[in-house]
Amino acid sequence: MPLHGNQPDYKDPLAPFFEHSVGAAGLDRVLQVVRRHLSMDVAFISRFRDTDRVLDYLNAEPDCVLQQGQAVPLSVGYCQKVSDGELPGFIPHTALVPGAAAIPETASIPIGSHLSAPILLENRRVYGTLCCFSYQPVDSLTERDMEVLHAFAEFLGFYFDAEAKHEQQQENVTRDIRMAMAADSLRIVFQPVYDIAQRRIHGFECLSRFDIEPRRSPDQWFNAAHGVGLGMELELLAIRKALFALPAFPASMQLNVNCSPALIISGALQPLLYDGTDLSRVVLEVTEHAIVTDYAALAEALQPFRARGAVLAVDDAGAGYSSMRHILNLQPEVIKLDMSITQSIDRDNHRRALAKGLISFAHEIGSLIVAEGVEKAPELDVLRQLGVDYAQGYYLARPLSLDDAVYRSRED
Incomplete structure (x- = not known):
């Protein structure tokens, strides 16, 4: 079970859009399609600022004088004039439009035809423009082509609106997590782990709780933190708080803390698990769901802790395909059966058979279950x-406060 509790994962409501959104490569593809359909040499998306516009995305023939990322004063070129209504957006032949012919870039680039459509956001604010031009006039262009350009611009407005909302949400999540850490709102509770044979408490799994608004489940807090780059910082805070309680427990008690592979490999755990910490009383849990890209690096990072007595556990075994890879590559001392197997095991032969196989395998390789x-x-x-x-769960005991956990541990 994760350090922060076994709750549904946090989901960014805009994540599905961004997981399948066009992204930078897709926007470049959009510009390619615009160029090909309209027989243009250059297509770009410009973003308006106070005094200039930035060519955030550009697709062009080689040797184009414009560059992606280039900032151009609003007074220069066509975009602002089209947006202000001083020029038409549809100009198949620039020499036939006096206002276009008078623009210096028409001759210097040169620009023979020019099409431009404003990109409007949901609040009707002009984000910028979708523009394209050719070096020579394209007399075959029709109003239907202009409608196509407007359709692409409308899509881009939707895209940039969603992108802005996503960025704002990320900022809000970052603020919430920073506030939670600054306000010391993360609280550790302790769920007893029982030795079944002796019917007594063997140790405790440390779980996180958050006493702050907005109300999110612990996993939502941690997943959101990882989503904005604060995941390891929040993990470290939770582990620090959990280990701070270690001296309060009898020397026979172990504390289980959850660690992501990324945190272990980063080296950031080393200062927490300093030489003065009795690591023989610490169980480092790596969840089955955690993605491991380099088992050799993870095993190497774990070695100093294990050499000092730390116990390694693979959490949530049986919940997915990664379990056996974790077990075979990391050789943990403890394997934790996921609740999807243990719950209803008394009424389900399939669960019982799977658990029996995992238990037999664990004992064969010298691991505890x-x-x-x-x-x-x-x-x-x-x-x-x-x-x-060993076993843990609400039938045996719910998570306890530090005082109650210490009392129960001494009682056992």
Whole structure:
């Protein structure tokens, strides 16, 4: 179970759009299509600022005098004049339009035909323009072609509106997370892990709770933090708070903390797990869902901690295809059965068969098994019969405050 609790993942409501959005490469493709359809040499998207416009995206024939990222004064060229109504957006032959012929760039570039459509945002504010031009006149252009350009500009308005909303949401999430950390709103609770054979508490899994608005589940907080680049910082804060409680517990008790592979490989854990920490009392949990791109690097980063007695656990085993890769490559001392297997195991032969296989495999390679999410007595009875070593879940105990956890640990 993750350090922050087993809750649904945080979902950015705009994420589906951006996961499948055109992006920079797609916008370049849009400009290619515009150029090809309209027989243009250059197509670009300009973004208006107070005194200039930036050519954020540009697709052109080689040796074009314009460059992507170039800033051009609003007074120069066609875009602002089209936006202000001083020039038509549809100019198949610039020499036939006095206002266009008078623009210096018409001759210097040269521009033989020019088409431009404003990109309007949802609030009707002009974002900029979608423009294209050819070096020679294109007399075959029709009003229908201009309608196509307006259609592309309308799509771009939708795209840039969504992009702005996404950026604003990211800023809001970053602010919320910074405020949560500054206000010391992250609180650690402790869920007992029971030794089934001895029927006593073996240790505690450290889970995070957030006492701040907006109300989000712990996983939503952590996933949102990772989404804005603050995930490891929030992980470190949670682990620091959890380990701060270690001296309060009897020396026989272990504390489980969840660590992402990225955090372990980064080296940022080293200062927290300093030489004065008794790592024989610390279990580092790597979730099954965590993506591992370099097992050799992860194993190397874990080695100093394991050499000092830290226990490695693979969390959520059986929940997906990554379980066995984690286990085979990291050789953990502990394998934690996901609650999707343990819950209803007393009534489901398939779950029981899968659990039996995982338990047998774990013991064969010298690993211990912890069953997560145990909520009913019959589930615990079956798990005990199958040879599970440890268990945790609401049937055994709900997460406790530090004082209650210390009291229970000393009582056991």
